[in-house]
Amino acid sequence: MTETALFARMERELYSAVLSDALDRVGVRNHTANPRIRPLKSGMVAAGRAATILCATVHEVPEKPYEMIIGALDKLKPNEVAFLAAEDVSAAIWGELLSTASRARGARGAVIDGVTRDVKQIVKMNYPVFSTGITPTDSSGRADVVETGTTVKSGDAEIRPGDIVFADIDGVVVVPRGVEKDVLKLSFDKVRKENTVRSELIKGRLLRQVWEKHGVL
Amino acid sequence: MTETALFARMERELYSAVLSDALDRVGVRNHTANPRIRPLKSGMVAAGRAATILCATVHEVPEKPYEMIIGALDKLKPNEVAFLAAEDVSAAIWGELLSTASRARGARGAVIDGVTRDVKQIVKMNYPVFSTGITPTDSSGRADVVETGTTVKSGDAEIRPGDIVFADIDGVVVVPRGVEKDVLKLSFDKVRKENTVRSELIKGRLLRQVWEKHGVL
Amino acid sequence: MTETALFARMERELYSAVLSDALDRVGVRNHTANPRIRPLKSGMVAAGRAATILCATVHEVPEKPYEMIIGALDKLKPNEVAFLAAEDVSAAIWGELLSTASRARGARGAVIDGVTRDVKQIVKMNYPVFSTGITPTDSSGRADVVETGTTVKSGDAEIRPGDIVFADIDGVVVVPRGVEKDVLKLSFDKVRKENTVRSELIKGRLLRQVWEKHGVL
Amino acid sequence: MTETALFARMERELYSAVLSDALDRVGVRNHTANPRIRPLKSGMVAAGRAATILCATVHEVPEKPYEMIIGALDKLKPNEVAFLAAEDVSAAIWGELLSTASRARGARGAVIDGVTRDVKQIVKMNYPVFSTGITPTDSSGRADVVETGTTVKSGDAEIRPGDIVFADIDGVVVVPRGVEKDVLKLSFDKVRKENTVRSELIKGRLLRQVWEKHGVL
Amino acid sequence: MTETALFARMERELYSAVLSDALDRVGVRNHTANPRIRPLKSGMVAAGRAATILCATVHEVPEKPYEMIIGALDKLKPNEVAFLAAEDVSAAIWGELLSTASRARGARGAVIDGVTRDVKQIVKMNYPVFSTGITPTDSSGRADVVETGTTVKSGDAEIRPGDIVFADIDGVVVVPRGVEKDVLKLSFDKVRKENTVRSELIKGRLLRQVWEKHGVL
Amino acid sequence: MTETALFARMERELYSAVLSDALDRVGVRNHTANPRIRPLKSGMVAAGRAATILCATVHEVPEKPYEMIIGALDKLKPNEVAFLAAEDVSAAIWGELLSTASRARGARGAVIDGVTRDVKQIVKMNYPVFSTGITPTDSSGRADVVETGTTVKSGDAEIRPGDIVFADIDGVVVVPRGVEKDVLKLSFDKVRKENTVRSELIKGRLLRQVWEKHGVL
Secondary structure, X not given: OOHHHHHHHHHHHOOHHHHHHHHHHOOOOOXXXXXXXXXXXXXXXXXXXXXXXXXXXXXXXXXOOOHHHHHHHHOOOOOEEXXXXXXXXXXXXXXXXXXXXXXXXXXXXXXXXXEEOOHHHHHHHOOOEEEEEEOOOEOOOOEXXXXXXXXXXXXXXXXXXXXXXXXXXXXXXXXXXXXXXXXXXXXXXXXXXXXXXXXXXXXXXXXXHHHHHHOOX | OOHHHHHHHHHHHOOHHXXXXXXXXXXXXXXXXOOOOEEOOOOOOEEEEEEEEEEEEOOOOOOOOOHHHHHHHHOOOOOEEEEEEOOOOOOEEEOHHHHHHHHHOOOOEEEEEEEEOOHHHHHHHOOOEEEEEEOOOEOOOOEEEEEEOOOEEXXXXXXXXXXXXXXXXXXXXXXXXXXXXXXXXHHHHHHHHXXXXXXXXXXXXXXXXXXXXXXXX | OOHHHHHHHHHHHOOHHHHHHHHHHOOOOOXXXXXXXXXXXXXXXXXXXXXXXXXXEOOOOOOOOOHHHHHHHHOOOOOEEEEEEOOOOOOEOEOHHXXXXXXXXXXXXXXXXXXXXXXXXXXXXXXXXXXXXXXXXXXXXXXXXXXXXXXXXXXXXXEOOOOEEEEEOOEEEEEOHHHHHHHHHHHHHHHHHHHHHHHXXXXXXXXXXXXXXXXXO | OOHHHHHHHHHHHOXXXXXXXXXXXXXXXXXXXXXXXXXXXXXXXXXXXXXXXXXXXXXXXXXOOOHXXXXXXXXXXXXXXXXXXXXXXXXXXXXXXXXXXXXXXXXXXXXXXXXXXXXXXXXXXXOOEEEEEXXXXXXXXXXXXXXXXXXXXEOOEEEOOOOEEEEEOOEEEEEOHHHHHHHHHHHHHHHHHHHXXXXXXXXXXXXXXXXXXXXXX | OOHXXXXXXXXXXXXXXXXXXXXXXXXOOOOEOOOOOEEOOXXXXXXXXXXXXXXXXXXXXXXXXXXXXXXXXXXXXXXXXXXXXXXXXXXXXXXXXXXXXXXXOOOOEEEEEEEEOOHHHHHHHOOOEEEEEXXXXXOOOOEEEEEXXXXXXXXXXXXXXXXXXXXXXXXXXXXXXXXXXXXXXXXXXXXXXXXXXXXXXHOOOOHHHHHHHHOOO | OOHHHHHHHHHHHOOHHHHHHHHHHOOOOOOEOOOOOEEOOOOOOEEEEEEEEEEEEOOOOOOOOOHHHHXXXXXXXXXXXXXXXXXXXXXXXXXXXXXXXXXXXXXXXEEEEEEEOXXXXXXXXXXXXXXXXXXXXXXXXXXXXXXXXXXXXXXXXEEOOOOEEEEEOOEEEEEOHHHHHHHHHHHHHHHHHHHHHHHHHHOOOOHHHHHHHXXXX
């Protein structure tokens, strides 16, 4: 399966909670990005390889504004998800035009551990963007890119360039390369099993009976 | 009126703000659970008797995971609302399968002073669930039930087993047994009165005139 | 153009992010109210002149409850937006009846740096209300108006009576009287220019090329 | 015993933890002011009757600055402790000159649920002042007195004018008038009992033995 | 060297910052407990093996109060440091009598990721106690021990029973058993080297020269 | 007067609260750095010209650790005060060796809007260091210098290179160059006047009388 097909299938069939359980199963317990990161609209889903972008607060408008964020965005590749570590930043490091440029490069979405703006337009173009908050205030002279392609942290997870990032209504999980294969297999399996469990519970079975029989919860 | 009929009528006709005012009127001023508790979807409403479940953070996966939450859920009775005091907990103590099991027992909804997951599926099954946040991360080895059927606190309210809990888009209020009858009467009365006040204001009457005439705001 | 026509056009054509950029351009960099202020529903927009209302926490029900908030609301004038500085207050200082009264006076909306209630009814009447949170708990004996028509602060902005307030899905910006004319001109201009930029990005142009050519981001 | 003798004895022999236990014993479980209130110097102790002063944030310098705080301070009476409810205020509502004036009126100290300044001078004059923080910034145009002699809240306690306030290194407790007599008796008794318990523990007795024998911990 | 001699030497010669650097060197980068944990008095130092005690909030006075904390304390062994994970708890889980009992068992101190009381008496008996805060309010019916001898978390560190805990004015570091030997060797070595660096800097050498020569900062 | 003599006199005779009042008087109302910045020891005072150093969080150990902080410190000049804007950083960006190097360059102290370590040693060498917190954890791979000699923000103040910074037990104030002369004159005057006011208050004069006569509070 091509990467494009894999990520499209993940977006269609999986969800972050089931990936989280699979990561727990293989012993990777710190895998959830800042839980305050939420989709701009409830149905948004994005799966892809992390393109990490580390941001920081600044207090002066630089001579060449946007220099570094432009450099970071123009380097995005197909099937990547831009992951902006900007938790300490209060200005909007993301917006409509970056969403447009990012989609034009083939990226599958953007996860910002920080704030965005242009929510109305991004929702209208239906590009999957996830952020911890919203503000109209632009980043110029307030925040800047410090480094790209470096390891970043968010919530209890570390995100390395190339790790799989999966974001949906429940939040954002990170699958390190080393466990990628096992985690995907476990996840696709569990999704099937949950259908059985659900229908038994609807029939009135006690949780204890169902748990003892299927070991899924 | 049966309890089932009463709670169904409450869900149809009342709202949390009017119950809050009635509680103030009878002198119970601390009656609002943590105001960060929000419905997973805006139209959700739940009224019922509190089944209290106290949770705490743990740091090791126990030998028998889920043992205590399973015990708590399998004991739920019709017309109860599960009230999980899990404010200190960062993992998801609630999810789709617990919602399914809880509805199968006849419970009218779940209020979690803590976080949940499986939002997409819970919204799809249209079960009223209220929480302070959302995360994909499972509770196993991160949080556990400490006690059931005990008094718990949330926001400025104490919730005793059997107290009426009412949750909607404005938040969650708690009606202690001792004032239940008076509070319900005052609430159904006030809802009627507000229609008059509203139409006078629309016609352009000043708030002062309306307040002096009807004593409702 | 009348003020009514101006504000209606602003609500139709502008958005808070473009006003924020224009304010930056004229050197007014502190212009964003508390970014936790959010619309009760995503499509809400309000533009108008600020009617400032400063609130504070109290701990006793006064002899004449609501005396001061009634006084403040009954003074509202057409094309004003009520701006309630109530960040320190945990009870709901706003609700359905105040929304009804405020609309009846010709006000275009309410921005509360604090919490509201009656969300369901306010959304139903489609009145633009923005707040930092929601609670069912009434303000009587918990919060009160301290002063009206005074300068207030919210986020990094100062709001003076008569300043233009613009609130939408991205947040709330404040345009001081002295720069009003320039900011409006720059904003209407920028909205036009962004259409060009957007279509070039969709065609695959790099951000660097677009930025160097149009100077818009 | 005169009030002056009583409060002097309390400051000499009691401490806030023992009063807290006695309040628990008589069923008053919400009796601790904001635990972030700390003495400016570790040995400071103050016991007296609460003179309550409610403060709030303002954003403009008034025509007559300090008008209201002066009024509040000049009314202080001997054996009172000024209790300033100023939790929402970020400027210093207290300082050296107010300490000097307050001592000159016979007050036994000041508890500020808010911030103070002039720490060096207040410590030098050895006047018992307790606050949640310190800042050099003056209150003029930033905070003001809203009301005096009203009920105020701090932490989980309500403070009514005339309630006994006791502040030391462990924090601030409030003894309501109705339970004053019982609480003082229980407290002076417990202080005696603890000496026995302490010496048994030093000799190596297990906590279980000591607790079963004396019922003190 | 006996354990008693080792911990006494560590308390005399080492400090938490040098242990932190050594832990970084051997690749254990998450080793610092909650940095809000502070000594009750500035000179306090404690080194020993962790006796972990996990606590949680409760909302009712149990039938047998203190049952579980008594059990935990009476089991303490010589050269242990009690480590109470009570970050979510707002009542005082520690105090003078527990300090007395703990010292009588031979424990070298107590680290509370939570609040304590009886500060005056603990400081007087000079027992090393570290906490995140102080309150007069007792734990009975407000907090309880949930488990002992389990892994707990604090700050970015995991503390397993028997890990070395070192607490001083800079904070609290945790040395896992597996790297204990290497970390202690590196630490005693670095302390010696710093004396050379310090004296070169005092003479006016640039940081760059000193860093390039000694590799210590 | 030389700069050295001026700053020595300021440290001896002035305090931050009086400078804060003088700044208010000349219309500079935003002049207080983050009020959580506290001296490591109560008597510490530092006055000098700001050498600004902007820091940010990083998540990887760089190839050349400490490269940038070394560069920043080695450039310090006599009568400067290092001002580190590191509010978003949780590792210790300052410590004993930097204090030693900074004093060797003639700097008068360090103000860190962030955390430090090596408190015991810094207090022992009696170098004025102010920080928002303390941690043993080193900055390498956790935080780095982003820029020097740029405008930085802290609390409600902007600090430009060369502005006077004054730090003592009450906090940190910033005097912009343009108002420097007026502010110093007003401050030295006010210190004299306060002695009169204080002695009148001690004699029992009411605050109102003293305020009306001297206009000082």
